[in-house]
Amino acid sequence: MPVVQLANLVPVAKTTGTNRIVPGFAIPYPLGNPEMTEEQQHQMRRHRIEVCLDALTTPIEEQTVFKVKI
Amino acid sequence: MKKAICYINQFFAGIGGEDKADHAPEIREGVVGGSMAINAALQGIEVTHTVICGDNFMGSHREDAIQQICGMLEGKEFDLFFAGPAFRAGRYGVACGEISKVVQERFDVPAFSSMNDENPGAEMFRKDMVIFEGGKSAAAMRTDAQKMAAYASRVIAGEAVGSAEEEGYFGRGKRHMIYDESLKPAADRAVEMLIAKLGAQPFTTELPIPKTDFVPIAKPIKDLSKATIAIINTGGIVPVDNPDRIQSASATRWGRYDISKMDRLKGGEFKTIHAGFDPMMADGNPNVILPLDVLREMEKEGKIGKIHEYFYSTVGTGTTQKEAARMAQEMIPPIQEANVDGVLLVST
Structure with missing residues (x-):
């Protein structure tokens, strides 16, 4: 069963053997940002979760960090 | 007198706990909080400056933090760099490794740290620098600071030092050429090890193979x-x-x-x-x-x-x-x- 890890400390996720990795925004709020409006945060959260779900459907050959846009 | 610069986090600088973990990098003259213990244990070296950075700042804005800190170190005279001790604090350990690695490369000075073996920073950076095996919590501050300060003092003074295992730091996977008349030739040692292994007797390998965590890659979801x-x-x-x-x-x-x-x-x-x-x-x-x-x-x-x-x-x-x-x-x-x-x- 594939697992995607949304991680702030991407190098730690790599060391512990996670294969599908998506960067989070910050440690206390991986899917939020106090400098954004609620609506912008929602968009950012939605975008990163879409990247996570795409990661679950993408065939990979090695540890992969998927890129996020916001 | 040689000069050292220390790196500590916001907690060990006495600035605050988690609510201050976003603290941006700063540099202060002399010793601050945690760097005091290192300074006290140094021989022929003094701590001239202490860099302080919040753990979350380093974790969330790594490039920015490293750039700012390197800017602060630019033009400063120093012979070695200390980070930590970080004990079992994961983010702190990773931060110590990140900054030490860059400082070693950019300023051409050796870096030393101390972490518990459960600290992810130890596994991530042991190959890049000398990281002593430290205690679980700040209760070990004096012992851990003493270990790395004493070792660094000997290195800087040009004294002979032992292997990673003898000195108590995590092996970097480096092999050093030594000539020791008291040692048996390699072929003899290898055969003795083989005989011990065949006889189910204990023996110590001279070249441990590092373990890496490997998780088989799962097939993706189709629909x-x-x-x-x-x-x-x-x-x-x-x-x-x-x-x-x-x-x-x-x-x-x-x-x-x-x-x-x-x-x-x-x-x-x-x-x-x-x-x-x-x-x-x-x-x-x-x-x-x-x-x-x-x-x-x-x-x-x-x-x-x-x-x-x-x-x-x-x-x-x-x-x-x-x-x-x-x-x-x-x-x-x-x-x-x-x-x-x-x-x-x-x-x-």
């Missing part, structure tokens, strides 16, 4: 619109009364909570009990860690088939890899029984 997705988090999101009494740090317990009738997690009903960061944002809106709101939208739009009816929760800070592996083994059966096709794991 997301028919898939069931489960959410796990190590950010400590729980119902406000924390019914399973999951610990705020060094967790050994986990819980799962029914979300089948919810469109989002509400502040006031759920909160984080994680002791490793400022909880304000996640308490106000738990979806910033456990994104039920957007996943439920996607479920309604048909992008995903179904969200598994429970989310799973524990706390990642200070939690050992052994405990984490055990908790994962316990979470797997109920997830498999529910025919889950893929897992979203959010770690803070």
Whole structure:
């Protein structure tokens, strides 16, 4: 069963053997940002979760960090 | 007198705990908080400056933090660099490694640190620098500072030093050429080891093969619109009364909570009990860690088939890899029984 890890400390996720990795925004709020409006945060959260779900459907050959846009 | 510069986090500088973990880098003259113990144990070396940086600042704005700190060190005369001791504090350990690695390369000075063997920073940076094996908590401050300061003093003075194992730091995987008349030739040692191995006798290898964690890559989900997705988090999101009494740090317990009738997690009903960061944002809106709101939208739009009816929760800070592996083994059966096709794991 594939697992995607949304991680702030991407190098730690790599060391512990996670294969599908998506960067989070910050440690206390991986899917939020106090400098954004609620609506912008929602968009950012939605975008990163879409990247996570795409990661679950993408065939990979090695540890992969998927890129996020916001 | 040779000169050293130390790196410590906001906590050991006495600035504050998690609420100050976003503290931007700064440099102060002389010793501050944690660098005092190192200075006291140095021989022929003095600490001229102490760099301070919040753990979250380094974790979340790595490039920026490193650039700022290098700017502060530019033009300063120093012969060696210390970071930590970081004990079992994961973010601090990683920060110590990140900055030490860059300082060694850019300023051509040796860097020394100390971490517990459960600190992820130790495994990540042991090949790049000398990291002494340290205690679990700040109770070991004096001993840990003493170990690395005494060793560094000898290195700087040009004295002979022993192997990683003899000195007490994590092996870097480097082999040094030595000529020692008291040693038997390599061929003899190898044959003796082989005989010991065949006879099931103990022996110590001279070239340990480092272990790496390797997880086989799982096949991707074919059709997301028919898939069931489960959410796990190590950010400590729980119902406000924390019914399973999951610990705020060094967790050994986990819980799962029914979300089948919810469109989002509400502040006031759920909160984080994680002791490793400022909880304000996640308490106000738990979806910033456990994104039920957007996943439920996607479920309604048909992008995903179904969200598994429970989310799973524990706390990642200070939690050992052994405990984490055990908790994962316990979470797997109920997830498999529910025919889950893929897992979203959010770690803070």
